Amino acid sequence: MPDADPKRMRLLAAEAVAREAGALARRRFLDFSFKVALKGPQDYLTEVDGETEDLISARLHEAFPHDGFIGEETAGRPGSEGAAVWVVDPIDGTVNFARGVPHFCVSIACVEAGKIEVGVVYDPMRDELFAASREGGTRLNGAEVRASDAAALANSLVEVGWNVRAGVAKYLELLRRVTLWGAAPFRSGSGALGLAYVAAGRRDGYVEHHINAWDCLAGILLVSEAGGYVSDFLAGEGLTKGNPLIACAPELKDALISAVAIEGISL
Numbered sequence: 001m002p003d004a005d006p007k008r009m010r011l012l013a014a015e016a017v018a019r020e021a022g023a024l025a026r027r028r029f030l031d032f033s034f035k036v037a038l039k040g041p042q043d044y045l046t047e048v049d050g051e052t053e054d055l056i057s058a059r060l061h062e063a064f065p066h067d068g069f070i071g072e073e074t075a076g077r078p079g080s081e082g083a084a085v086w087v088v089d090p091i092d093g094t095v096n097f098a099r100g101v102p103h104f105c106v107s108i109a110c111v112e113a114g115k116i117e118v119g120v121v122y123d124p125m126r127d128e129l130f131a132a133s134r135e136g137g138t139r140l141n142g143a144e145v146r147a148s149d150a151a152a153l154a155n156s157l158v159e160v161g162w163n164v165r166a167g168v169a170k171y172l173e174l175l176r177r178v179t180l181w182g183a184a185p186f187r188s189g190s191g192a193l194g195l196a197y198v199a200a201g202r203r204d205g206y207v208e209h210h211i212n213a214w215d216c217l218a219g220i221l222l223v224s225e226a227g228g229y230v231s232d233f234l235a236g237e238g239l240t241k242g243n244p245l246i247a248c249a250p251e252l253k254d255a256l257i258s259a260v261a262i263e264g265i266s267l
């Protein structure tokens, strides 16, 4: 009998598409014959980003023809009035991919009526599939995961996302504030995996002055369904223009928000 729960159908579709797209990215990464270009300063693009996004877009359109689509690399589709919207980063961690570092992922989220319903992040090099549906918990390769129980910044591990959009001064101040309180700063080059790691308790927090929806929406659901705190990323024009982001272990929320003092995110 067909599974009629739309959220579950979208979760299963996102998992299958992420695995298929991840397999393509992995194959192309290993043969290392793709072309690399720059969209702007420090903004890498490989031809595999486009190939992978086309595959994801086509598969989702076949399965859910009325849904909208926002991808990092293509023009997207508006979808029917009021329909769900898929938000996709075909390869998050593009710089790693382009430079031969096996730390990147496929990120697929589905948003409906202002809520993230489904979030899937797939790391094809480690074969790790992080998946969440709203009110359904977060799983890593099928096993439930939870955010860490860190309650103080001292000894905590916090990823500090970087891009050229926010500017040097703001990034350095964020880094200073994170380390001042005793946290160890990380930067892995993939916001989606950074958030997935917070969901799985491998890191205690993730902060960034500006991140785009395709890089973080799936990861946001992973963290919140794993019991973690996430700032209101979809506020204002977050979906189309991005926003600042704080995500962390639940007990770390007040300390991290106060420590980093990111404009627009308060207790």
Ligand code: IPD
Pocket: 044, 072, 089, 091, 092, 093, 094, 095, 161, 162, 163, 188, 189, 190, 191, 192, 208, 210, 211, 212, 215
């Ligand atoms: C970037 C990565 C990075 C984050 C940036 C993103 P890309 O995405 O997720 O970790 O800090 O904000 O732009 O370029 O690898 O898809």
